[in-house]
Amino acid sequence: MTTPTEPPVPPGRPTTARPGRKLGPIIENVGSAHRAWLDPMRGTYLASGLTLTELSARVRFAKSKISELLRGVGLYPRWEIVCLLAVELDMPNWPLYRLWRQAAFEAHKSSEWVDNCTDRTPILTTTHTAPPLEHRAFRELAENDYTLFAQTFLDDAQRDTAVSDTFDILWLTWNDALASHDTRRFAWNVLRTTVMARTPHRDGRPELGVAAFDTVALRALTDPADRINQVAESLELFTAMSRLPPSQLDVMVLRQLCGFTPETVSALLGASLAAVRSAERHASRFLESVLCPPPTTEGNTP
Structure with missing residues (x-):
């Protein structure tokens, strides 16, 4: 057994306050594979201090659509918008992509649909490829x-x-x-x-x-x-x-x-x-x- 007997020392994490309307919860019928990447993205957004209005202006995507994405509402999101949000939230996109891809297949998306999403986003393999x-x-x-x-x-x-x-x-x-x-x-x-x-x-x-x-x-x-x-x-x-x-x-x-x-x-x-x-x-x-x-x-x- 080689699991560390002592955990790493936790860094301090500032709390943030956000003006405006509170983001609603994830809807109940979101599957476990979808939730696997959606929960961390929501958590990162909530810790960022950004408002939906500010995030919308940065990624040039409708605020209502971002809200729906962060709640799991509507159709399964394309990788382009997920990647844009990840970049703005400074999230590592390689593990996010793997989880997004797996959830896409569980949402009955075709390989062609997944590949088409990826082809439009060349940033995928250029940043955040190594974990801490x-x-x-x-x-x-x-x-x-x-x-x-x-x-x-x-x-x-x-x-x-x-x-x-x-x-x-x-x-x-x-x-x-x-x-x-x-x-x-x-x-x-x-x-x-x-x-x-x-x-x-x-x-x-x-x-x-x-x-x-x-x-x-x-x-x-x-x-x-x-x-x-x-x-x-x-x-x-x-x-x-x-x-x-x-x-x-x-x-x-x-x-x-x-x-x-x-x-x-x-x-x-x-x-x-x-x-x-x-x-x-x-x-x-x-x-x-x-x-x-x-x-x-x-x-x-x-």
Whole structure:
């Protein structure tokens, strides 16, 4: 495990006041891929101190249209206007483009439509192509561990996309990550949100993926009958685990399925060692009560 045990020192971030009408919220039907880049863009705009009128004058785009874009209203936006806003807001356009492109396909836009948008914006690859040094270092330290967590819920392609998206979102929000109480906790929340947005759910609970069956207990068995019995036990365990609160589920996945030590889990989550041990203790008691309930005693019939 190589995740940093101490987060970077957060810089100060000034608060800004903005005259005029307040920007409305993102509409409810915006998809998770669209929201992945829209949330950071909104956050950057709100922290910039610019008004919609000022932003409109700079990008020469109608104020009402910018407001709609920042709320996810209407048709999926073309890259030209997204890129213009990114330049004015001093956002790195390379991770923004990757997230925008992915969301475009999920919005059922064709490759021709996406390529046409990009061809009109040659600035794409000329600026902001390298993430901050601290971000690169954090990714090198955490990426493998994030991948192990993601693969317990997702197939290989979805796993890699979720982890890549996580670090793109972190690149867009790196100042917020540094200014947060704990950068590791901020990053973990981004990872978890991204993974869970792609994870199949049943009755509102996340389902553990096929890779979750590649456990230490299962790999140690060679007899086919023993392996079948272990799979049945694992299915029962995974169903029970899905009922855990998010913090306890994370700890149990990292401890029991990924095989990390409590100290490693503490560093990954940005949580105290005591909190990790407490979460594991409560989760274990719940799982035991579900999987091994005490026998019921029947009264004697007269």
